[in-house]
Amino acid sequence: MKRIKPVLLLLFLSSITNLSAQDNAISKYFSDYLFDTQFEQFKVTETSFDQIAKMKSEDFQEQQTIDAIGDLEGVLVLMNEKTNNSAALYQKATATIAADKNYEELASLSHGKENFQILLREELNTIREFLLIAGGQEHFVIASLYGDIDVPTIMQFSKVLRKSKINKDWFELIEDQQTKELRFNADQLGAPTLTIGEENMQFKDITVYPNIVQDQVQIKDTKGKNEVYQLTFYTLLGEPIQMKNQVTLPYTLEFNNLPAGAYFIRLTNPSGAYKNFRILKP
Amino acid sequence: MKKISLVLIIGLVGSSLLAQSNAVSKHFAQYQRDTSFTKVSVTSRMFSLFADIDAEDEDQAELLEAMSKLKGIKGLVNEDSGDSKSLYFDAVETIAEDGAYEELMTVEDASENVQFMIREEGDVIRELLMILGGNRQFVVMSLYGEIDLNSIVKLSKVFGVKGFEQFGKLDMEKK
Numbered sequence: 001m002k003r004i005k006p007v008l009l010l011l012f013l014s015s016i017t018n019l020s021a022q023d024n025a026i027s028k029y030f031s032d033y034l035f036d037t038q039f040e041q042f043k044v045t046e047t048s049f050d051q052i053a054k055m056k057s058e059d060f061q062e063q064q065t066i067d068a069i070g071d072l073e074g075v076l077v078l079m080n081e082k083t084n085n086s087a088a089l090y091q092k093a094t095a096t097i098a099a100d101k102n103y104e105e106l107a108s109l110s111h112g113k114e115n116f117q118i119l120l121r122e123e124l125n126t127i128r129e130f131l132l133i134a135g136g137q138e139h140f141v142i143a144s145l146y147g148d149i150d151v152p153t154i155m156q157f158s159k160v161l162r163k164s165k166i167n168k169d170w171f172e173l174i175e176d177q178q179t180k181e182l183r184f185n186a187d188q189l190g191a192p193t194l195t196i197g198e199e200n201m202q203f204k205d206i207t208v209y210p211n212i213v214q215d216q217v218q219i220k221d222t223k224g225k226n227e228v229y230q231l232t233f234y235t236l237l238g239e240p241i242q243m244k245n246q247v248t249l250p251y252t253l254e255f256n257n258l259p260a261g262a263y264f265i266r267l268t269n270p271s272g273a274y275k276n277f278r279i280l281k282p
Numbered sequence: 283m284k285k286i287s288l289v290l291i292i293g294l295v296g297s298s299l300l301a302q303s304n305a306v307s308k309h310f311a312q313y314q315r316d317t318s319f320t321k322v323s324v325t326s327r328m329f330s331l332f333a334d335i336d337a338e339d340e341d342q343a344e345l346l347e348a349m350s351k352l353k354g355i356k357g358l359v360n361e362d363s364g365d366s367k368s369l370y371f372d373a374v375e376t377i378a379e380d381g382a383y384e385e386l387m388t389v390e391d392a393s394e395n396v397q398f399m400i401r402e403e404g405d406v407i408r409e410l411l412m413i414l415g416g417n418r419q420f421v422v423m424s425l426y427g428e429i430d431l432n433s434i435v436k437l438s439k440v441f442g443v444k445g446f447e448q449f450g451k452l453d454m455e456k457k
Binding site for chain 1: 318324334335
């Protein structure tokens, strides 16, 4: 028994730090640079991605793309353009990341004094981060895009952008000393083509658990409301698998006989508002 | 002691299995340290990302499929060399000595020489190698994995890596 305790304590502590730390390479390995005045920062926070995710589309695939943007957690870029030590900074950064087996290199280029490397980090079949490390004559950059990154779906976002008439008025660049933040704020700017997520409010007490499923998914209303829903169950490509009217919660959905892949559960309430929940069967 | 040596053996064998066997790694490591050479590397993980993307049309689907079979690209480029032709001949000779490579096509003219070579394993082309010299440029580019020449020709029209467009010359071979 004595031997087990320290191990349990360690596990407990490490799980706490995982919960509180931001899930990206910069927070994990390069947090010193966040306080170094030689480094300028650029970021996009989770709030902005959540704002973008409030957009609604009639098109199923577009809606998937919008939902996938909502799963992003942030962009963080650190730039040092005053250093004459960029080669050493680059070496140190790439060596640090190379020592972390969770990162896989995607591509690298070295051209004279310019070097860069792009990597990704994957956990449980989900891409959690894209990382860029670059070092040149007088600049050193580390950039991270992190969250739940669904590459094929997110790549469709440029199509959504083209169709939705999003314009630069919806973005604000907020500057504060060394930090620039790009904020997306549609509701304050009164954009008419963007539907504000009131429908999401109507579903805020609904939980769908687990979202990485083995055999069953439980849909519940945490407030115990007695609403009647239409439930539709789709594949990633929008093919309906099942539709049930008059569904009351809690409700259990069987995944046993289904192949691995991503699915959507759509709950529609009597007033026609709906919300899609993403489920992954590994 | 027994345990340690077993681990060492597994480590050695394991790492040689994992090591990418392509011309650039084997024969051109000498250029890795020379900053006048640009080095490019794209790994299979990058290509596997393309495999998951939904193609917008059949052409794109073919390209994505070809990319998903690549294990990597490694390239060496020197854009400003007075020795580009002799670098070319040295490289060709080095590869010819290797024995695993077969010449596929060569185009030589007054200003520029390009040679394509392949390394096969049974019926599968495992590596497509391009060596180019001339006009102050020297390029060695290796594509390895499972190579389909037709797809490579198509890729050469859209893939942005410098020197890759040369693979378009293989189109004449297919006709």
